[in-house]
Amino acid sequence: MRKVLAIALNAVRRLLRDRSSIFFVFIFPMLLILVIGATFGGSFEPTLGVVAPDTALASELTEGLRQTEGLAVEVVVDADTLRDDVQRARIVAGAVIPADYDATLTSGGVAEIDYVAGPDQLARQLQAAVAAAVARQSRAILAAGVVAAIGDTPFDQTLQAARAAADSVPGVEVTVETTGESLFENLGRFDLGAAQELALFVFITSLTGAVALIETRNFGVSRRMLSTPTSSGQIIAGELLGRFAVAVTQGLVVIIGALVVFGVDWGDPIGAAALLVAFSLVGAGAAMLLGSMLSNVEQAGAVGVFAALGIAALGGAMVPIEIFPEGMKTVARFTPHAWLLDGFAELVRRGGTILDIGSQLGVLLAMAAGLTALATLAFRRRLTA
Amino acid sequence: MTAAFLIAAKDLRLRMRDRSAFVLGILAPLGLALIFGQILPDFGGGEFVIDVAVVDDDGSDVSSGFATTLSAVESTGLVDVRSVDDAGEARRLVDEGELDVAYVIPPGFGDAATTGRPASMSVIGNADGQTATLIAASIARSYADRITATQVAVATAIAQGVTDVPGVVSSAMEAPDPVTIADITAESKVLDSATYLAAGMAVFFLFFTVSFGVSSLIAERTDGTLPRLLAAPIGPGAIIAGKAIAAFVVGVVSMVVLAVGTTVTVGAHWGNPFGVLLLVLAGVAAALGIMALVATMAKTPEQAANWQSVVAVVLGLLGGTFFPIEQGPDALATVSLLTPHAWFLRGVADNAAAAGLAELAGPLAGMLAFALVATGLAATRLRRMVEA
Numbered sequence: 025m026r027k028v029l030a031i032a033l034n035a036v037r038r039l040l041r042d043r044s045s046i047f048f049v050f051i052f053p054m055l056l057i058l059v060i061g062a063t064f065g066g067s068f069e070p071t072l073g074v075v076a077p078d079t080a081l082a083s084e085l086t087e088g089l090r091q092t093e094g095l096a097v098e099v100v101v102d103a104d105t106l107r108d109d110v111q112r113a114r115i116v117a118g119a120v121i122p123a124d125y126d127a128t129l130t131s132g133g134v135a136e137i138d139y140v141a142g143p144d145q146l147a148r149q150l151q152a153a154v155a156a157a158v159a160r161q162s163r164a165i166l167a168a169g170v171v172a173a174i175g176d177t178p179f180d181q182t183l184q185a186a187r188a189a190a191d192s193v194p195g196v197e198v199t200v201e202t203t204g205e206s207l208f209e210n211l212g213r214f215d216l217g218a219a220q221e222l223a224l225f226v227f228i229t230s231l232t233g234a235v236a237l238i239e240t241r242n243f244g245v246s247r248r249m250l251s252t253p254t255s256s257g258q259i260i261a262g263e264l265l266g267r268f269a270v271a272v273t274q275g276l277v278v279i280i281g282a283l284v285v286f287g288v289d290w291g292d293p294i295g296a297a298a299l300l301v302a303f304s305l306v307g308a309g310a311a312m313l314l315g316s317m318l319s320n321v322e323q324a325g326a327v328g329v330f331a332a333l334g335i336a337a338l339g340g341a342m343v344p345i346e347i348f349p350e351g352m353k354t355v356a357r358f359t360p361h362a363w364l365l366d367g368f369a370e371l372v373r374r375g376g377t378i379l380d381i382g383s384q385l386g387v388l389l390a391m392a393a394g395l396t397a398l399a400t401l402a403f404r405r406r407l408t409a
Numbered sequence: 410m411t412a413a414f415l416i417a418a419k420d421l422r423l424r425m426r427d428r429s430a431f432v433l434g435i436l437a438p439l440g441l442a443l444i445f446g447q448i449l450p451d452f453g454g455g456e457f458v459i460d461v462a463v464v465d466d467d468g469s470d471v472s473s474g475f476a477t478t479l480s481a482v483e484s485t486g487l488v489d490v491r492s493v494d495d496a497g498e499a500r501r502l503v504d505e506g507e508l509d510v511a512y513v514i515p516p517g518f519g520d521a522a523t524t525g526r527p528a529s530m531s532v533i534g535n536a537d538g539q540t541a542t543l544i545a546a547s548i549a550r551s552y553a554d555r556i557t558a559t560q561v562a563v564a565t566a567i568a569q570g571v572t573d574v575p576g577v578v579s580s581a582m583e584a585p586d587p588v589t590i591a592d593i594t595a596e597s598k599v600l601d602s603a604t605y606l607a608a609g610m611a612v613f614f615l616f617f618t619v620s621f622g623v624s625s626l627i628a629e630r631t632d633g634t635l636p637r638l639l640a641a642p643i644g645p646g647a648i649i650a651g652k653a654i655a656a657f658v659v660g661v662v663s664m665v666v667l668a669v670g671t672t673v674t675v676g677a678h679w680g681n682p683f684g685v686l687l688l689v690l691a692g693v694a695a696a697l698g699i700m701a702l703v704a705t706m707a708k709t710p711e712q713a714a715n716w717q718s719v720v721a722v723v724l725g726l727l728g729g730t731f732f733p734i735e736q737g738p739d740a741l742a743t744v745s746l747l748t749p750h751a752w753f754l755r756g757v758a759d760n761a762a763a764a765g766l767a768e769l770a771g772p773l774a775g776m777l778a779f780a781l782v783a784t785g786l787a788a789t790r791l792r793r794m795v796e797a
Contacts, residue, residue, distance in 0.1 A: 047719050059726060063737030070540055094543035111598040112758075113736050119590075135588045142597040145457040149487045149544045151590065156547035158588045159554040165587045167562035170580045175571030182569060189564035196522050196553035196560075197529035200546045204504045204535045326429035330437040337444045342731075352448045 027254050031262025036269050053225040053278050061214035069096040073106045073118035079126040088157040095153050110140050117141035119154050132169055132179050164190040214286040219368040223361040224341040226275050230307030231328035233267050237315030238324050256407050260400055267311045271304035291371025295378040299367045302388035306360040309395030316402035335359050363387045412643040416651025424659055434618040434663040438610035439670050445606045446675040459541045462493040463512045469519025478552045503533050510534045510545035522556050598762045604678045607671035608757040609730035612750050616721035618663050619697045622656030623704035624713045645795040660693035680760035688756040691776035695749035698783030705790040724748045749779045
């Protein structure tokens with residue numbers, strides 16, 4: 025057992041001594057959590073750009089848009105900038121209130137607002153929000169126009185009376201309520217990405233760890249160990265434990281770091297720890313298998329990165345599984361990432377405990393056992409060949 | 410110059426034999442673009458239709474006006490109206506996510522609205538469909554405020570001492586809207602997801618592909634072949650040029666293969682081939698310069714490779730090759746422009762939007778600026794390194 029531990033400890037020491045690997049293993053995941061959280065985190069509110077002259081009615085309309093629940097409003101300097109922002113999808117759509125908006129309306133004319141939108145559906149739908157804000161403001165203007173025409177009263181004076189009336193009439197109200205369970209409601213800004221990054225990076229580190237295994241073999245370290253009273257079983261166990269320890273170390277740093285720095289909620293600590301352990305076992309098994317199958321360090325590095333990225337993408341560690349097409353959801357079930365993420369979803373979104381993630385843990389452990397068995401066979405053959 | 414080409418040819422042969430170069434340069438970006446193509450749903454037009462239902466328990470002329478309003482919206486393809494028997498059923502469907510939104514108009518609604526008593530209708534949305542609820546509620550509010558406008562007209566007429574109240578009512582109901590909204594379609598300059606992923610992956614891995622140029626120079630020094638080259642009648646400039654030419658050729662070839670490959674496999678739409686070629690040339694120059702500069706700071710080939718990966722990954726992340734960071738907060742979008750990746754993606758977007766070649770001037774200039782500054786600095790440092 026001492027020998028196994030010594031071999032394992034050596035793997036962790038090699039990881040920590042390499043400074044650039046510190047960046048990829050510990051700093052980069054945090055950086056990604058930060059950037060993804062800043063870009064996509066928080067509740068999604070479509071942004072509407074508004075170009076408005078600095079006049080009373082135009083400002084009132086802008087204010088009305090701001091009050092629209094679920095809509096973010098950004099004031100844009102001019103129509104050209106607005107158009108460019110829409111084209112580059114910086115904002116979903118934009119409204120350009122003309123410079124003579126107030127003058128046109130107070131003289132009883134018809135004002136025209138340009139609604140600038142790209143071809144996508146949401147942009148076209150969002151026009152309803154602009155129409156609603158306009159309709160709200162138009163109540164008094166329309167009423168004033170009608171009364172001024174029939175009663176032959178000056179428009180300005182009538183408009184004032186109409187504005188007062190708009191505040192006092194009972195009117196037709198629209199009440200809005202929501203129902204159903206929100207999947208994302210209880211998530212913090214950084215929560216959604218954190219578990220994904222954990223899965224992605226622990227697995228990348230694991231697979232690129234295959235390189236260390238090949239080096240150990242190529243440099244003759246394994247052969248020398250075998251010449252000492254150390255069995256091939258002990259060497260394999262040590263290397264496995266080493267890969268596992270590296271994965272757990274990295275996972276713990278990411279979990280605790282994200283918790284401390286970004287306040288990420290990982291759910292029940294025991295459940296989270298169990299998931300990390302099970303996932304790290306899968307990573308260790310996969311690393312051993314890859315390291316046994318390949319013999320060229322450069323190739324193993326390149327294949328490891330590519331395989332880790334590809335499996336992560338398929339497993340929902342880059343794009344949430346929820347938006348996958350149905351067929352790909354099934355494919356995702358063959359990756360450990362999907363089960364890890366599903367486990368964290370249970371812990372975080374539904375407040376589950378370790379008792380609720382039995383199936384996720386079971387699948388991960390089964391994957392780990394299968395990979396380890398295959399890897400042990402392959403590695404033993406390499407070692408003793 | 411012959412020496413430079415000989416060195417370049419030797420390096421190119423070495424690269425062709427190296428299978429890991431093929432994995433990172435071609436297989437990884439192409440494979441990832443393929444995978445993303447499979448897992449990303451198609452957000453293309455017409456997908457996001459809001460499913461609504463109206464429960465009209467009132468059955469008056471006023472409430473049927475809402476159905477008319479909705480069917481006008483439905484004809485534009487933005488919503489899909491279903492009929493549901495009662496409010497309870499509608500709520501259940503929304504709750505289960507079968508419906509996005511249900512409108513419920515209670516009995517007595519029309520009567521209250523026309524007699525100036527408080528009237529209200531409700532919009533029931535799903536907790537996860539915030540935007541659908543916003544849009545559906547907006548449609549209802551426009552309709553409600555149009556009715557309220559008549560009430561306001563009546564109240565105003567009374568306040569102003571206008572006696573012809575029935576005239577005001579009918580006139581208010583007929584009056585055209587004082588504000589109209591004109592639709593202006595802005596052609597999108599955002600890449601469709603297939604092309605975005607293809608271009609993003611291509612430029613991200615490009616930085617790794619070209620990174621061998623200077624690293625191999627350091628390797629030649631470590632392996633002792635550099636002093637031997639210098640002992641031959643070859644100037645340090647020729648050696649550096651040879652390395653640069655080889656890396657440049659590999660970069661351009663892999664990018665062209667990726668552009669063609671993703672066009673064929675995932676249906677990426679890169680636009681005018683000549684524009685793509687210009688962008689690729691500028692992008693490869695920028696990548697080469699930056700990777701060379703980073704490598705000159707390292708002492709060993711391992712260190713160079715590590716630092717290069719760190720720089721390539723961070724620039725790729727900030728440049729929006731993983732996800733469209735340009736649509737993030739302003740600060741990040743601005744930082745993004747400090748990477749050649751962002752300029753490359755913007756250039757491809759403009760090119761795919763069939764912009765003229767003149768409009769590629771900005772992105773090209775952005776990438777060439779990186780290329781010039783980085784290559785200039787790297788060349789000076791390299792010359793010193795080779796001569797030392």
